[in-house]
């Protein structure tokens with residue numbers, strides 16, 4: 001297995017974040033505790049959770065069960081701003097973040113992300129609270145998720161602390177050229193969610209061919225394609241110990257420029273996996 005230091009770090013605005021993290025959406029209960037602990041034991045140093053996932057308690061438990069020191073692990077959580085869909089009583093980001101810290105049993109997170117834009121709350125207010133969370137020391141870094149191009153510009157305009165990170169759906173079928181250029185414009189780190197597209201492209205002949213050539217699995221090829229792109233982080237989710245290991249074992253080979261291009265060429269229309277009713281109007 002790779003060592004933790006084999007995983008590249010993505011840096012942006014003073015933030016330094018391991019390029020592969022363990023995703024935890026739909027990872028619940030003891031399975032979440034065990035998969036987070038296993039990931040950290042085999043070398044991951046980055047956990048991706050959210051208030052919305054209902055597993056912050058378990059992510060914190062997994063971190064402690066792993067035996068890895070807290071300050072060696074990059075912990076991201078996400079908050080919703082404005083009226084919470086799940087709990088209308090909690091309508092501000094700062095108390096919601098304090099609750100997240102209590103559930104995680106941590107004094108701070110490394111990264112706090114606005115999970116989804118909320119049409120009921122002006123972006124200016126969302127960003128003001130996010131920046132305040134950083135100033136109060138609840139989080140070391142701040143970021144956004146599921147923002148459109150115009151929303152990113154607006155968020156950057158109002159940010160009084162470096163807005164260093166954006167997390168969006170990205171996999172070989174989904175073209176994100178415009179939003180990735182927007183991230184580059186502001187020197188933001190890019191994190192891909194659904195980074196293996198839940199396995200959708202694993203049987204693509206191009207991916208199977210490249211996997212054979214490198215003696216790797218399709219998942220490893222797709223994840224390598226992710227992290228070989230500029231400032232790109234991937235947070236694959238798995239609760240299966242062998243897959244957790246497989247998804248981290250991608251630092252001992254390199255895809256050629258031609259292989260990278262072949263995988264990128266798989267992009268096609270209507271490839272989004274995640275588009276809930278409250279999603280913004282996507283630029284594509």
Ligand code: NDP
Pocket residue numbers: 022023024025026048049115145146167168192193194195196197198199219220235236237238239240243244246247274
């Ligand atoms: P992924 O693309 O990470 O796919 C996860 C699925 O693929 C699971 O069913 C998992 O199964 C399976 N899998 C994992 N590894 C392998 C492998 N090596 N071979 C075959 N199958 C595999 O999708 P997610 O939606 O989970 O996205 C990843 C993470 O991104 C989330 O967990 C979450 O942390 C974040 N996210 C953020 C969003 C946002 O709005 N900001 C939205 C969606 C996700 P199993 O677990 O059974 O092994």
